Amino acid sequence: MNHFQTILSQVRMLLSSHRPSQVQALLDNLLAEELLSREYHHALLHESDGEALARKISLTLLEKGDPDFALLGWIWSGLQAPTAERGPSYKDPGGSGQCPTMELGPLEGSYLELLNSSADPLQLYHLYDRMDLTGEEEIELCSEPDTDTINCEQFSRLLCDMEGDEETREAYANIAELDQYVFQDTQLEGLSKDIFIEHIGLEEMISESVELLEEAGQKSQKRPFPEELPVDLKHRKLAEPLTMPVVTGTFLVGPVSDSLVQPCPPPPALFNTEPASSQTRLKDAAPLSSSLLSCLSLPAGPIQIIPTLPTLPQGLWPISGTGTGVSSILIYQSEMPPASQTPPSSGPAVQSLPKSPDRPGSASPFAPSAADLPSMPEPALTSRAGLTEDEMSPTKCPAAGGASSKLPKWPESVEQFYQSLRDKYQAQPTGPEGTLVDMDLVRVRLEKSSGKSQERELATLDWAERQPARGGLAEVLLATSDRQQPRETRVIAVLGKAGHGKSHWARAVSRAWAHGQLPQYDFVFCVPCHRLDRPGTSYRLQDLLSSLGPQPLPVDDEVLSYIARRPNRILLILDGFEDLEAHDGSLHSTGVPGSAEPRSLRGLLAGLLQRKLLRGCTLLLTAWPRGRLAQSLSKVDALFEVAGFSAQQAETYVRRYFESEGTPEHQERALALLQARPFLLSHSHSPTVCRTVCQLAEALLQRSDEAQLPSTLTGLYVGLLGPAARDGPPGALAELARLAWELGRAHQRGLKAGCLPSAEARAWAVAQGWLRPTPGAPETELAFSSFLLQCFLGAVWLALSGEIKDKELPQYLALTPRKKRPYDNWLEGVPRFLVGLVFQPRAGCLGALAGPAAATSADRKQKVLTRYLKRLQPGTLQAGRLLELLHCAHEALDPGLWQHVLQGLPARLSFLGTRLTPPDTHVLGSALEAAGRDFSLDLRSTGVDASGLGSLVGLSCVTRFSLVTVPGSEALPSQGCIE
Numbered sequence: 001m002n003h004f005q006t007i008l009s010q011v012r013m014l015l016s017s018h019r020p021s022q023v024q025a026l027l028d029n030l031l032a033e034e035l036l037s038r039e040y041h042h043a044l045l046h047e048s049d050g051e052a053l054a055r056k057i058s059l060t061l062l063e064k065g066d067p068d069f070a071l072l073g074w075i076w077s078g079l080q081a082p083t084a085e086r087g088p089s090y091k092d093p094g095g096s097g098q099c100p101t102m103e104l105g106p107l108e109g110s111y112l113e114l115l116n117s118s119a120d121p122l123q124l125y126h127l128y129d130r131m132d133l134t135g136e137e138e139i140e141l142c143s144e145p146d147t148d149t150i151n152c153e154q155f156s157r158l159l160c161d162m163e164g165d166e167e168t169r170e171a172y173a174n175i176a177e178l179d180q181y182v183f184q185d186t187q188l189e190g191l192s193k194d195i196f197i198e199h200i201g202l203e204e205m206i207s208e209s210v211e212l213l214e215e216a217g218q219k220s221q222k223r224p225f226p227e228e229l230p231v232d233l234k235h236r237k238l239a240e241p242l243t244m245p246v247v248t249g250t251f252l253v254g255p256v257s258d259s260l261v262q263p264c265p266p267p268p269a270l271f272n273t274e275p276a277s278s279q280t281r282l283k284d285a286a287p288l289s290s291s292l293l294s295c296l297s298l299p300a301g302p303i304q305i306i307p308t309l310p311t312l313p314q315g316l317w318p319i320s321g322t323g324t325g326v327s328s329i330l331i332y333q334s335e336m337p338p339a340s341q342t343p344p345s346s347g348p349a350v351q352s353l354p355k356s357p358d359r360p361g362s363a364s365p366f367a368p369s370a371a372d373l374p375s376m377p378e379p380a381l382t383s384r385a386g387l388t389e390d391e392m393s394p395t396k397c398p399a400a401g402g403a404s405s406k407l408p409k410w411p412e413s414v415e416q417f418y419q420s421l422r423d424k425y426q427a428q429p430t431g432p433e434g435t436l437v438d439m440d441l442v443r444v445r446l447e448k449s450s451g452k453s454q455e456r457e458l459a460t461l462d463w464a465e466r467q468p469a470r471g472g473l474a475e476v477l478l479a480t481s482d483r484q485q486p487r488e489t490r491v492i493a494v495l496g497k498a499g500h501g502k503s504h505w506a507r508a509v510s511r512a513w514a515h516g517q518l519p520q521y522d523f524v525f526c527v528p529c530h531r532l533d534r535p536g537t538s539y540r541l542q543d544l545l546s547s548l549g550p551q552p553l554p555v556d557d558e559v560l561s562y563i564a565r566r567p568n569r570i571l572l573i574l575d576g577f578e579d580l581e582a583h584d585g586s587l588h589s590t591g592v593p594g595s596a597e598p599r600s601l602r603g604l605l606a607g608l609l610q611r612k613l614l615r616g617c618t619l620l621l622t623a624w625p626r627g628r629l630a631q632s633l634s635k636v637d638a639l640f641e642v643a644g645f646s647a648q649q650a651e652t653y654v655r656r657y658f659e660s661e662g663t664p665e666h667q668e669r670a671l672a673l674l675q676a677r678p679f680l681l682s683h684s685h686s687p688t689v690c691r692t693v694c695q696l697a698e699a700l701l702q703r704s705d706e707a708q709l710p711s712t713l714t715g716l717y718v719g720l721l722g723p724a725a726r727d728g729p730p731g732a733l734a735e736l737a738r739l740a741w742e743l744g745r746a747h748q749r750g751l752k753a754g755c756l757p758s759a760e761a762r763a764w765a766v767a768q769g770w771l772r773p774t775p776g777a778p779e780t781e782l783a784f785s786s787f788l789l790q791c792f793l794g795a796v797w798l799a800l801s802g803e804i805k806d807k808e809l810p811q812y813l814a815l816t817p818r819k820k821r822p823y824d825n826w827l828e829g830v831p832r833f834l835v836g837l838v839f840q841p842r843a844g845c846l847g848a849l850a851g852p853a854a855a856t857s858a859d860r861k862q863k864v865l866t867r868y869l870k871r872l873q874p875g876t877l878q879a880g881r882l883l884e885l886l887h888c889a890h891e892a893l894d895p896g897l898w899q900h901v902l903q904g905l906p907a908r909l910s911f912l913g914t915r916l917t918p919p920d921t922h923v924l925g926s927a928l929e930a931a932g933r934d935f936s937l938d939l940r941s942t943g944v945d946a947s948g949l950g951s952l953v954g955l956s957c958v959t960r961f962s963l964v965t966v967p968g969s970e971a972l973p974s975q976g977c978i979e
């Protein structure tokens with residue numbers, strides 16, 4: 001399907017479903033087409049005046065000089081514009097003589113015809129634009145609400161025209177010819193050519209007609225309206241449930257300004273509020289009951305609505321008044337859901353406006369309420385400060401009516417699947433897992449690696465360059481639309497260190513969708529990648545899509561076929577992509593990625609990532625920013641990073657943690673404990689550490705009010721695990737530690753059935769929350785509750801094990817490069833934990849974990865490491881290693897070691913291009929301060945945050961510093977001082 005068709009289909013959807021959210025989809029599409037700039041797209045999203053919105057889009061399209069788009073925009077802004085040439089005429093199609101209706105002239109100007117014509121859209125547009133609504137024509141309205149209004153007529157004609165005539169069919173055929181996508185790229189067997197027809201909505205249109213006829217008892221006849229429409233149907237009152245999916249009308253008379261409903265002036269004002277040029281008079285109109293009148297204040301002044309229903313229906317469609325003699329008309333298409341489709345809300349076929357006082361719905365799809373538009377600084381992920389996830393429950397969520405945002409006609413099985421998927425994502429985790437603190441995503445990019453290889457690596461941006469994605473989820477999901485063809489798969493990666501909240505974020509995205517906040521997607525699949533890591537297993541697309549977590553949701557053939565037909569409405573999240581590291585050739589695989597055959601996971605991923613399978617979907621990957629996989633990120637269209645908690649967000653998390661645990665009385669004390677440990681506070685930048693701090697604080701506060709938090713990361717984990725280890729089964733901790741280490745060496749996090757510890761150790765570890773079932777995997781499979789815990793346990797193993805040779809121990813600090821068999825330090829937290837465990841006083845550390853006897857084995861290790869560390873010359877270390885050394889020295893709590901490191905610090909320190917996280921700046925600041933000398937710092941391209949920067953450059957010992965990269969300065973020595 002080409003771009004034009006996509007937009008056409010969207011316009012059609014707008015016509016048929018009255019979904020304000022579709023406005024956003026259309027705008028997104030235009031953005032993707034580069035027909036709107038990002039800024040203008042954003043501005044239009046906030047445009048509350050439907051007519052203004054339509055005109056702006058129309059003008060923009062004209063400026064782009066694309067007749068097709070221009071026509072669409074123009075049509076959208078005034079469906080009946082072509083009739084301007086003829087002027088409006090009025091007739092009484094029912095022939096009753098009592099309820100005259102307005103006829104807009106034959107539809108030779110229908111948009112499909114226009115698409116076939118050689119009319120110059122620019123001229124047509126200006127013609128339309130110049131139309132002077134002089135009021136020459138008078139509109140006669142029936143005083144009684146009646147279904148058969150001009151809008152009915154007009155809309156019916158449009159439908160008829162689209163469906164019925166030869167030329168129109170030809171137009172569609174022409175469009176279909178352009179559509180290489182659907183026919184060439186059917187990704188699955190069983191797709192047929194009617195897909196396209198359905199895709200552009202013609203089938204729905206046709207089947208609507210058929211249903212209409214069936215309902216009218218005229219199954220064998222061609223769609224009859226307007227001329228052949230039985231009179232009794234034409235004149236059916238809208239207040240009665242309609243048995244046909246057609247139309248009724250509501251007039252908006254007068255210029256339009258904004259969509260606020262205001263108290264109505266008395267009926268006569270209806271005729272007098274207009275400027276003379278556009279005034280419209282209702283001849284012989286009987287006085288209308290004020291209950292039937294509403295008044296909208298729109299940009300150019302108030303207008304009145306003469307409703308044909310006691311309440312205004314949903315989906316009012318503005319038609320600008322060219323040629324109609326009125327300045328604005330809203331038409332309303334009532335919609336009868338097909339039998340197979342559960343209507344969003346039961347009740348009459350014609351729905352009323354949303355009545356919820358919480359959510360003042362918009363009367364017009366062009367003037368959606370803020371809640372209708374998910375991409376407004378959207379409530380799901382950017383505006384929830386102060387809310388827990390519980391508060392985002394479907395009933396409270398502004399866009400809770402997710403069911404109503406789906407396409408009008410889904411097969412039963414698809415509908416059921418949709419409901420199950422929503423229910424699944426809406427299920428709230430309990431306790432701290434259900435806590436949500438809003439966290440920023442930051443745009444990042446790749447750059448050529450500094451090494452010899454041509455690989456690109458993640459750039460460490462200068463602090464001023466880091467751009468938070470303030471548009472939240474919407475910005476992330478739109479990130480690629482300016483670069484991609486709409487039919488291209490968009491691949492977006494959200495990176496973040498272990499425990500920084502990627503999975504949490506991915507789940508929040510799924511939940512936002514389930515709450516109706518991402519209506520541009522029919523389905524969101526959030527697949528934890530560890531669930532997929534089954535070597536040797538063959539995968540089909542539905543296997544992948546089913547792997548959604550603890551209770552897989554089978555995707556049957558009908559659902560799959562539906563998905564395959566609308567890949568652009570699918571968001572597929574592959575969470576924890578690093579878990580597929582073994583498959584990292586996926587991006588380069590040369591298989592037959594488009595085929596539907598079961599294949600290896602690698603083949604399946606290749607199909608997705610090479611944009612051949614499920615082509616057109618949005619693919620969202622979350623991954624660690626390191627490892628071999630990062631090298632493949634050059635194939636990704638947009639990159640973001642989870643920023644971690646700020647100090648304030650960490651505080652918010654602490655408060656919510658204790659609320660969710662039912663002990664709010666501990667909040668203040670816990671916060672005071674954390675404030676007293678600035679090093680742990682800086683580590684609370686990581687949500688995982690923040691949570692661990694809360695767990696320890698909770699345990700300590702239950703024991704005594706005098707408690708203190710430890711001052712190191714090692715102390716944090718010892719404090720948490722020590723008591724449980726003492727009371728646990730003998731040897732259970734050592735068993736767990738060995739597993740953590742062995743799995744880590746194999747780059748694995750999950751314990752497969754074959755490598756579980758003894759049943760007793762397992763039960764104990766699960767009860768303590770250190771191991772937990774792998775979501776979506778068989779019960780027997782477990783995983784460490786966090787990567788940092790696995791690192792800590794791995795270090796415990798190294799500290800306790802008699803199997804590690806002394807001379808090998810230093811390599812596990814990963815401070816000096818080794819030529820032979822380099823240690824890859826996949827368990828990146830191990831070095832500092834190892835030093836902490838080996839150096840900290842036995843009784844309160846290793847002894848507390850493993851008992852005094854076991855701990856004595858660490859004495860020898862301490863000697864080995866002391867010798868090694870004291871031989872290290874900090875000034876020769878590359879910046880990243882120097883930072884790690886500082887962390888190790890901090891964890892050791894060994895004054896001699898600390899002093900040794902401080903003495904070796906060079907006076908000029910360059911961290912150019914090395915990421916400085918909050919714990920890094922904290923430990924660096926402590927070291928500089930304690931060293932008692934002056935330093936100059938190069939802090940360019942370190943991503944140091946504002947508070948870290950302030951604390952570093954605020955130190956009296958920092959006499960010079962450099963922050964912003966000066967062009968040309970890259971050539972200066974990396975340890976130089978640049979002013």
Ligand SMILES: Nc1ncnc2c1ncn2[C@@H]1O[C@H](COP(=O)(O)OP(=O)(O)OP(=O)(O)O)[C@@H](O)[C@H]1O
Nearest residue numbers: 433435436437498499500501502503504687688787
């Ligand atoms: N925004 C947040 N609000 C509240 N808690 C959070 C938030 N982000 C993360 N957490 C908590 O932090 C912990 C780690 O989060 P999560 O598992 O999402 O991290 P991750 O980046 O996916 O880690 P990994 O890469 O190791 O899989 C979880 O307990 C989670 O509940």
